[in-house]
Amino acid sequence: MGLSNLKSKFMTRNDCYTAGRKIVPKGIMVHSTATPGVMAADWFSRWNKSYKAGEINRQVCVHAFLDDKEVWQYLPWNHRGWHTGGDANNTHIGFEICEPGGFSYSGGSTMVGYDVKKNEAYFRAAWKNAVELCVYLCKLYSLTEKDILSHAEGNKKGIASNHSDVGHWFPKHGESMDTFRAAVKKALESKDSPNVEEDFNAGDIVEIKAPATRYYPGGPTIPNWVKGAYHLITQTEFNGKSVIKGGKACVLLGKKISKEKWDDSPGIMTWVDKDLLAIISKGVEAEPEPKGDQKYYRVQVGAFSKKENAEALMARLKQSGFDAYMKYD
Ligand SMILES: [Zn+2]
Structure with a gap:
């Protein structure tokens, strides 16, 4: 059994997909989009494009996007993604948390006009989906919360490019990567957490x-x-x-x-x-x-x-x- 709101559709036009390299997932990298108001399902048409064919100006692809409602998987989990700008692409599954609308960015990673109170419900729902996706992937690949990093933490470790996600956003809602990992740990230990069968099922x-x-x-x-x-x-x-x-x-x-x-x-x-x-x-x-x-x-x-x-x-x-x-x- 998987996540109830997980849907898969692969970005077969993206050069990352056609490159077809495989990884053995050793960790999970958490990103956020820095693109206010564009939700998980919208990224398919934005990124299912070929850089080589001049259809998109970035060579980028992640395994999944999620928002307050859905989780969209766009690459096989064991496919090498292009999401970290560093060595973490060889080891980490990457997913993007979509950011709500109604604000803008200045100076790279400063959120301008971000209404914390108005966005709290969105943030909590997206946070829950992110925790559940991590629990699911941890069970699928025998990982723990310790194997989860943000893009910014990956940069500090020297395995990802210099981005500030998600540290520019989580603290606005009183959270951090440490509280995120704690939430994943708690969910992994909970009896109620959805069971990911490591065995194969019809339909897989x-x-x-x-x-x-x-x-x-x-x-x-x-x-x-x-x-x-x-x-x-x-x-x-x-x-x-x-x-x-x-x-x-x-x-x-x-x-x-x-x-x-x-x-x-x-x-x-x-x-x-x-x-x-x-x-x-x-x-x-x-x-x-x-x-x-x-x-x-x-x-x-x-x-x-x-x-x-x-x-x-x-x-x-x-x-x-x-x-x-x-x-x-
Ligand atoms: Zn990132």
């Missing part, structure tokens, strides 16, 4: 790690085109049992998802050793739905452009005992 999008040669020990050889695409996990079990092949627990990879266009087409439909897979996106959207005093989680397993593909998956879900239904957007 994965890729096969570069060194892999066979789908599982003694199994078929993996063709190159398979490694050139992402894949949707279609099933994690068969008849209620985990599937072991060549001594390894496997999941079924179904639809192929193009890295370039992020669209889907029929895929390999092959069981693959879980140890060979890296998560690209926890594609499952789940939201608690109050019904009486019981909570339900509704799970979306993939989005499809072709109706027959959706129907085929639905048939399989029903076979596996799920109460499946289809929804059109």
Whole structure:
């Protein structure tokens, strides 16, 4: 299960995306946009552009933007981002907190006309989303609050460029990176914090790690085109049992998802050793739905452009005992 308000859409036109370099996330860097009033969803069209093609004047991309309502993931978490102007790009997942409107900047990082009282509700909601995103990423990559830095702190450590975010903003609301880390620590220790399953789920999008040669020990050889695409996990079990092949627990990879266009087409439909897979996106959207005093989680397993593909998956879900239904957007 992921964050209830996390959505993914990758900036496939951005040169950072097409550069396609990978990282093993060792930390998280917190930024804020210094662009008053531009919200998380708005950054997609602003930054899903190619510098090489002259469409944008900056070579920049971050993993996610968030505001008081939404969290938008724009790069796979294990993709090397261009957000720090320093070595932290090789190690850190970067996200931007969008700043509210109604003020301006002077002298680089001085907020002019920033109404603390008016912006308090926005700040608290965005702060909460930032804490929850950090908790989610810490669980996903076995990190702790100590692995979280702001851009300005990264600069002091010599791994990021000379920016002042978020130290120019948080103190206006009585907060700092230390109180932010304390909030993440508290949430990580809380029993109520959302559980990020390290295991794979149907609906997750994965890729096969570069060194892999066979789908599982003694199994078929993996063709190159398979490694050139992402894949949707279609099933994690068969008849209620985990599937072991060549001594390894496997999941079924179904639809192929193009890295370039992020669209889907029929895929390999092959069981693959879980140890060979890296998560690209926890594609499952789940939201608690109050019904009486019981909570339900509704799970979306993939989005499809072709109706027959959706129907085929639905048939399989029903076979596996799920109460499946289809929804059109
Ligand atoms: Zn920054």
